[in-house]
Amino acid sequence: MKSANASERRQGIETVCVHAGVEPEPTTGAIMTPIFQTSTYVQSAPGEHKGYDYSRGGNPTRTALELALAALERAKHGISFASGLAAVHAIAQLLNPGDHVLVCDDVYGGTGRLFRRLFAKYGIDFEFVDMRRPADLKSQFRPATKLVWIETPTNPLLRIVDIRAVADLARAHGALTVVDNTFASPIFQQPLELGADIVLHSTTKYIGGHSDLVGGALMTSDNELAEQLRFIQFAGGAVNAPQECFILLRSIKTLALRMQRHHENACLVSDALSKQTAFSEVIFPGLESHPQYALARAQMSGYAGMVSVRLKGNFDDVKRFVSRLQVFSLAESLGGVESLVNHPETMTHASVPPEHRKRIGIDSSLLRFSVGIESAQDLIDDVVQALG
Numbered sequence: 001m002k003s004a005n006a007s008e009r010r011q012g013i014e015t016v017c018v019h020a021g022v023e024p025e026p027t028t029g030a031i032m033t034p035i036f037q038t039s040t041y042v043q044s045a046p047g048e049h050k051g052y053d054y055s056r057g058g059n060p061t062r063t064a065l066e067l068a069l070a071a072l073e074r075a076k077h078g079i080s081f082a083s084g085l086a087a088v089h090a091i092a093q094l095l096n097p098g099d100h101v102l103v104c105d106d107v108y109g110g111t112g113r114l115f116r117r118l119f120a121k122y123g124i125d126f127e128f129v130d131m132r133r134p135a136d137l138k139s140q141f142r143p144a145t146k147l148v149w150i151e152t153p154t155n156p157l158l159r160i161v162d163i164r165a166v167a168d169l170a171r172a173h174g175a176l177t178v179v180d181n182t183f184a185s186p187i188f189q190q191p192l193e194l195g196a197d198i199v200l201h202s203t204t205k206y207i208g209g210h211s212d213l214v215g216g217a218l219m220t221s222d223n224e225l226a227e228q229l230r231f232i233q234f235a236g237g238a239v240n241a242p243q244e245c246f247i248l249l250r251s252i253k254t255l256a257l258r259m260q261r262h263h264e265n266a267c268l269v270s271d272a273l274s275k276q277t278a279f280s281e282v283i284f285p286g287l288e289s290h291p292q293y294a295l296a297r298a299q300m301s302g303y304a305g306m307v308s309v310r311l312k313g314n315f316d317d318v319k320r321f322v323s324r325l326q327v328f329s330l331a332e333s334l335g336g337v338e339s340l341v342n343h344p345e346t347m348t349h350a351s352v353p354p355e356h357r358k359r360i361g362i363d364s365s366l367l368r369f370s371v372g373i374e375s376a377q378d379l380i381d382d383v384v385q386a387l388g
C-alpha cells in the first residue's frame with residue numbers, strides 16, 4: 001500500500017522542469033506541445049468555443065508554458081509576457097496615483113527607468129532604498145506604501161536582500177512584495193515560499209538560457225492578483241508569440257541541468273579570480289568573502305552564474321582587458337549557455353542617473369561576468385591571458 005506521505009511528497013525540481021505543463025497532444029499523441037500558430041479559433045455557435053477565442057487572451061502553446069512557469073515557482077498561476085519589462089509594466093499598472101513604492105536601490109536598470117521615467121508622471125512615488133538591513137527599512141513605510149520591490153541577488157553588485165524579513169515587514173504594513181528572481185532562477189531560490197506575493201522573471205535570461213529570445217513571466221499563488229494581472233495583460237496585449245512559448249518550453253526542460261553547471265562554473269571562476277591581484281574585488285554570493293554570504297547560503301540553494309569584479313587601473317585598462325577576452329563576449333544580457341562580460345557603467349546601467357550610480361558603487365572599474373556552461377578551465381584561462 002502506498003503511504004500517504006509518498007503521494008504527498010512533491011516532485012523534485014528536475015522532474016518539474018522536464019514534465020511540467022506538457023501533456024501529449026490529444027488528437028495525435030505528439031509528446032511535444034505543438035506551436036499553435038493561430039490568432040483565432042472557430043466557434044461552434046456564437047460564444048461557444050473550446051476555451052480559446054483569440055490569441056491575445058489565450059493560446060494553447062502559451063497555456064502549456066504558463067503551467068510550466070507556475071510549477072517552477074511552485075505557484076498556482078503563471079503568466080507569460082512579451083518581455084521581462086512587460087511583466088514589470090503589468091505590476092506597475094496595479095498601482096494608483098498617490099501610491100508609494102519601496103524599490104531596492106540596486107535594481108535592474110530598465111526597471112528603474114520604467115518607474116522613474118514612465119510611471120512617476122502618474123503621481124506614483126518610487127523610493128529607491130538600500131534593503132540590506134530590514135530593521136532600517138521599517139521607518140521607510142508610509143500609509144501609502146502599496147508595494148515593495150526586491151531584487152536579490154541584485155544587478156550588478158550581487159547584494160542579497162532577506163526576502164522573508166522584508167516580506168514580513170511589507171505584509172505588516174499592508175503592502176505587496178514582488179521579487180525579481182531573474183538572477184537566482186527558480187532552481188536556486190523560491191521567493192513565494194519565503195513570503196513574497198509575486199515572483200518576476202525575465203525569461204530572456206536563465207529560463208530561456210540560449211540568448212535567442214526575449215520574454216518575461218509572473219508567478220503568484222494569489223487568485224485575485226492573478227486575475228488582475230491577466231486582465232492587465234489581456235487589455236494591454238503584452239503577450240509572447242506561440243513560437244517563443246515553444247522555445248521556452250524546450251529551454252525549461254534543461255533548466256535544472258544548466259543552472260547546476262552555471263553554479264559550479266561560477267564557483268570555480270570566482271575562486272580563481274579572487275587569486276588574481278589585478279582585481280581589487282571579486283563579488284559572488286558563494287564566496288565566503290561576500291559580506292552577506294551567510295544570508296545567501298540560508299536563502300538560496302545555489303548561487304547561479306553571475307560574478308562581478310573591480311579591475312585595478314583606469315577605464316583604458318578595462319577596455320584593454322575586455323578586448324583581449326576570447327571566450328567571453330562583450331555583450332549586455334546574461335544567463336545564456338555562452339559566457340558574457342558587461343561593463344555596467346557604459347552598457348546595462350548607462351540609464352541610471354550618474355549620482356545614483358556613484359552612490360551605490362557602479363563605477364568604471366566594475367565588470368559583470370555571466371559565467372556560461374563551457375569548460376571552467378577555459379574560462380579561467382581566458383581571464384588570465386586577457387590580464388596579460
Ligand SMILES: *Cc1c(COP(=O)(O)O)cnc(C)c1O
Pocket residue numbers: 083084085086108110111151155180182183202203204205214215216
Ligand atoms: C533583463 C532583466 C529584466 C528585463 O527583462 P527583459 O526581458 O530584458 O525585458 C528585468 N530584471 C532583471 C533582473 C533582468 O536581468
